[in-house]
Amino acid sequence: MQFQAFDAPYVERLRSGDFRTQEHFVAYFSELIQLKLRARLRSPQAIEDVRQETFVRVFAALRSPGGIRQPERLGAFVNSICNNVLLEHYRSSSRSDSLDDEPQNELPDPVMDVLGAVAAKQMEEKVREILDEMPERDRRILREVFLEERDKDDVCQDFAVDRDYLRVLLHRAKQSFKLLYLKNIERRPPGLTAAGKV
Amino acid sequence: MDHSDAVHLKATERYLLNELDPEQLDQFEEHLFDCPDCALDVRAAAMLVEQSKAILSERTSAAAVKVPVPAPRPWLAWLRPALAVPLMAVLLAVVVYQNLVVYPGMKNAENTAYLFPAASINVATRSAATPVVRSKSGEPFVLLVNLPTENRFSSYIADLYDPPGHIKWSVPISAETANDTVPIRIPGQLNAGIYTLAVRGIPQEGGSPLDIGRQPFELRLN
Secondary structure, three states: OOOOOOOHHHHHHHHOOOHHHHHHHHHHHHHHHHHHHHOOOOOHHHHHHHHHHHHHHHHHHHHOOOOOOOHHHHHHHHHHHHHHHHHHHHHOOOHHHHOOOOOOOOOOOOOOOHHHHHHHHHHHHHHHHHHHHOOHHHHHHHHHHHHOOOOHHHHHHHHOOOHHHHHHHHHHHHHHHHHHHHHHHHHOOOOOOOOOOO | OOHHHHHHHOHHHHHHOOOOOHHHHHHHHHHHHHOHHHHHHHHHHHHHHHHHHHHHHHHHHHOOOOOOOOOOOOOOOOOOHHHHHHHHHHHHHHHHHHHHHHHHHHHHHHOOOOOOOEEEEEOOOOOOOOOEEEEOOOOOEEEEEEOOOOOOEEEEEEEEEOOOOOEEEEEEEEHHHHOOOEEEEEOOOOOOEEEEEEEEEEEOOOOOOEEEEEEEEEEEEO
8 A cells, every 4th residue: 555645635535535545545544543443442343333433534524614624634633533433432332322413425445456465475474584583582572472462571571681672673573574565565556455454 | 752753762663562651652643643654664563463473373383292202112022020020019019009098088089079279261351460370289270261252153162372382282162161151170280380271263154263362371389
């Protein structure tokens, strides 16, 4: 997924219902919203509800008189809408309380494509390579932190490392992986997401 | 928070490690949604973490303890008169001891109520504190497992992982049993440490088991 500048022309295309732009917008911010919500909501259904409601409100705001005043801050606007929806979700027990009565626009669904499946395979191979090149100790640290979700202080104590060691470990692995990740997302047309999408 | 602050703070790594305090978290997310570089960084790191979890998980499941197979010996190599007679005497002593001491003791124990050390395990929800089981070396204990049952699964499998991450055993759980708290008796052969109970669901329509959740617990031995 290529980055497109969030500027006035982009916002105007979004507002006027250009499907490609909508597809890109939803795909781009869906990933960020899901990452944001994953740490806060346990239920996949709740995450999906908040995600959907966020987009409904953003599109409603786009079409309202005045629209979005600072197109270059579209991202921050999406984030703040998401924060509001999340707060309402915490407060209410029923999703129907937070919906408005206007018919909802149908949001573009992410599309699987062959190129995405190939890219996902390549990225999986790259991660295997990164893990294989690590000392066994570092692999164990990653497993205990991310897979077993052990307390990080306990893991650091067990392996006689500090918290900065964890960050550096993750940073180095990410830097090794990022080039291939960037290459793969740039190869796909805007709006299409990979099979291995987070 | 601007981009250089985020880079200096290693905000991407801290974000994925849940190390940002609430204020930093809000500031970083506000920046993240507007900054294509940080968004790419976080997305790449998140994908790396997800792929790593899948790969490390399959490696753990595939790990097997190799038991060395002893070389075959001649069938009757051990049977020599100088060895056979004292051996017979020892066997006779064992039989007598079992019949006069051990079996009466076991029968007595069968009729006596016994409490097993236990801990509650809630799969698919994160406990704030790691459950602790306090047991004695060689003594079995019980895990009281609560599963979020779903109609899409016909049955479940509970896997126990030891501290290094090797799978010790797996036990099937029927859908009917899973509707209530499932008591799993763990043999008393484990060393102290942090173990993990993981539960997978078998889809109704077949296919590979799906991860439902996992919960670490600590075994402390007196």
